[in-house]
Amino acid sequence: MIQKEIITLLITPHQILYFFPLYAFLGWLGEVIYRTITRKHFVNPGLLTGPVLPLYGSASIIIIFIASLFPVNNPIFDFVFFAIFCSIIEYFAAALAETYFKIRLWEYDDYRFNLKGRICLRFAAYWGLYTLVFLYIIHPFFYNTFEYITKDVYPGKEHSITLVLLFINTAIVLDFMISAKAMKKFIVTLNKFIENYINLENDQIQQYLYKMRKPLKSFRAIRKYTDFEIRKRLEKNLSDQLTGLKQLMNDKLFIKKSSEEEFKKISHEITSNPEYIKLADYLHHDSSILDHSLKVAYTSYKIAKFLGLDYVSTTRGALLHDFFLYDWRSLEGRPYEGRWHGFKHPKIALNNAKKHFKLNKIEEDIIIKHMWPLTIIPPRYKESVIVTTIDKYISSIETVKALKNSNSKKD
Ligand SMILES: [Fe+2]
Ligand SMILES: [Fe+2]
Known part of the structure; x- marks a missing residue:
């Protein structure tokens, strides 16, 4: 039976510098393969320019840390625990994005046993399974590889390795900061686009779409959100216009009818x-x-x-x-x-x-x-x-x- 090696969970800050970019890259690679296969064309997931998804990097470090708090070798416990744990994180991440950015980054409304579309049973099971594979197979493999590189391939070169790792991590952090700023700008642009959509000319719409192409391509939920919000506004605008038109017609007809009736009443004595x-x-x-x-x-x-x-x-x-x-x-x-x-x-x-x-x-x-x-x-x-x-x-x-x-x- 595959064993969870407890030792692999006790990582040092120095090892974090290695695991964070590694898992951020592997997460990115997994998403590229999955999305490219399902959509039949290359998709660069996430918002960063580099080939990394920091969410996977930090989630992996957190999972390693949490797992180290329960040094038991029980796959069933790990599966259930991480299914629940990841779902809680996922739920709050979705709630946060909805509250602060007014955006739904994913939605499970179509899945059975979902909670407000933010989490669902099927994905909770996936999280449990992923964590299991990660803790029992992937992480021990890379942990041992890291040990092998530092101790056997480049013994005594710890400082140089740390320097390289520091450089990679700094690049990711910088990329993240620039992308977060761009994301904030994107959200402002997106909301402006949605608000003004009704009054925009075709070439202005094209300009907006070009400006927002990366996040729109990367996040299906953002596209769905944009479609939904625009349709809502278009429908409201149309129904407002129709109501206004109906009111105007009623008023005109009423004034015409009532003034004609009054005129007839005044004239009656003479015209009869x-x-x-x-x-x-x-x-x-x-x-x-x-x-x-x-x-x-x-x-x-x-x-x-x-x-x-x-x-x-x-x-x-x-x-x-x-x-x-x-x-x-x-x-x-x-x-x-x-x-x-x-x-x-x-x-x-x-x-x-x-x-x-x-x-x-x-x-x-x-x-x-x-x-x-x-x-x-x-x-x-x-x-x-x-x-x-x-x-x-x-x-x-x-x-x-x-x-x-x-x-x-x-x-
Ligand atoms: Fe006259
Ligand atoms: Fe006359």
Whole structure:
């Protein structure tokens, strides 16, 4: 049976200088082989530039130290103990990365018997097994090799060997420090990338990805985390935009619908009057006087309401401003002799309106002054100014339309 050589566990600080880089390198080599086979292309694991994974180096030293505290030769005990021990370390390492770097370096969510995705039963068994192989086979082999080199191959050259080992260890520590700084920078860049992703141009995204290529290639969990966070933000942004759009449409529809309903309510008394409806029979510019009056009234109503004026009187006055029942373009059927329709129809409209409806002063002023400045006396109320302005504006549009229609008929 393979024996755990207790002596191999009692390593000196000098031996640590040898074992730390050795196991850091072997760990790196193992990961390269495993990842290159599973991903079918070369992958340099970890963040360091050199071919080392300090995590393996330091974990090995810790395992040797812990094992030296239980100098028993019991593989089952070692297996169970280190399965639990490594899982505890693994759990806290994951929790630390999640808390401080906001990153999940590995996740076992898909494995059975996992704890928050940070550790799981299968990997605990792997740790137990690895430790067993390490303590019973790998470490005794390299321990004896080291003893052989120092004592048999280069006897008395301990100082030179220490110097070389010191140099290698310093290089690893420096590499680690530079990489830790780079990792910190990477995390800032990554979070900036995730936060701004929605507003980035394609070439900016490419620049970011190029800058972060090494850690993104090395850590599958970082790629998954990045994908997840970006998707979360994209979905939120999309749903915010959709909600905003829906709200905007509802508001617009509501305002339009409610203002149309209010306008109809205000106009009802006038527009349901049989005498007033006769305006539909008289041609104005491009359609009937009724059409023209409704257009002038609705636009004036909206403006008066927006300006906080008396929009009810504005609407009623505007509806009645052209309440004359004759064809103004023909000399026949006029209630007066001769021309001058422009000057005379406000008075006629006012008389007709008074005959059928009870008017207030604003409404009267709107009707009588709507041809200003053709009729000399200026409007007295702001409401009258609105109607006379809108009347001119809408009349000019209608006249142009009528001209276009007659031209196209001629063609
Ligand atoms: Fe008019
Ligand atoms: Fe008019």
